[in-house]
Amino acid sequence: MTTRCYRSKIGRLPFAVRNELNERIRDGVQGPDILGWLNGLKETRKVLREMGASVSGRAASAAPINAQNLTDWRDTGYKHWLEDQKDADRIRRLAEVSQTLASAAGGNVAGVGCSIATAKIMDALESADDDKIADLSTALVKLRASENAAQKVALAEEKNAIQKEQLELSRAKFERDTARLFVKWAQNKDAIALATDRRLGSDEKTERLGRLMFGDLWEGAEDGK
């Protein structure tokens, strides 16, 4: 951005008014609406009075801002303003890239170190040409994508580890419960009789012991309910 001096009616308006005018032009507000608004401002009247007085030497006001003045402004001040906006956008984008790089290097985004690193990277980027910055942006996007992929893999591994741990716990619980059951039923005469009955096959023993130990639950399990 450079300092510019405008000598036109619109160019002599305060910075804030010119800025709002530029925003209205950019937003597509129609000329007659802009002129109505602009000529109604006290700042505009003041400029017109000053211009009229300097020309005539009397307290006469210059003519209101007209469509031609606005067209001229579109070709000069507004065009410059648009260029300035592009510069501002470019700086903002560079700041975002710099911050990403600074934090990717392990910096705490909210920390002072990261802000200082961001400034250093900004300095380097601002002196680089657009092609190099575009290459850097592409590389950053790829870096982000690979980081995301690595994060997904890490999450999946973590999930698997949790599931494995849960299975281990279930197995340990099952073993403890089985041992407890054995201790309990090893003292039961009916159970001992069934277990030691040589006339019964293994499946039959299992079936009868199951009924003895679990009652209806055992039947339910057998039915697959």
Added chain:
Amino acid sequence: MNLKQLIIAFLAPRDPAAYPAAAIAQRINASRMLDRRCTVDEVENALRSLHKMEMVGMNINKLDDSPVWQITPNGFKEWAITGKVTVV
């Protein structure tokens, strides 16, 4: 634009970057947006004044114990009011 406005116009679009006063002075002078050259002392004074108005924040660079400055939410508001002028 005055020096304080230019400091904001330098820091705000570069948020969250934090700069020492000397770097700010150098960049403002390079932009030629001020009608004269500014000194580092002038920039430091302006920064302290902006700091009192809570428009810039100050931190210490632990590497060399020097102050670095960055924009604050209040500074952003001021930047928006003044049309987001940017020191390139």
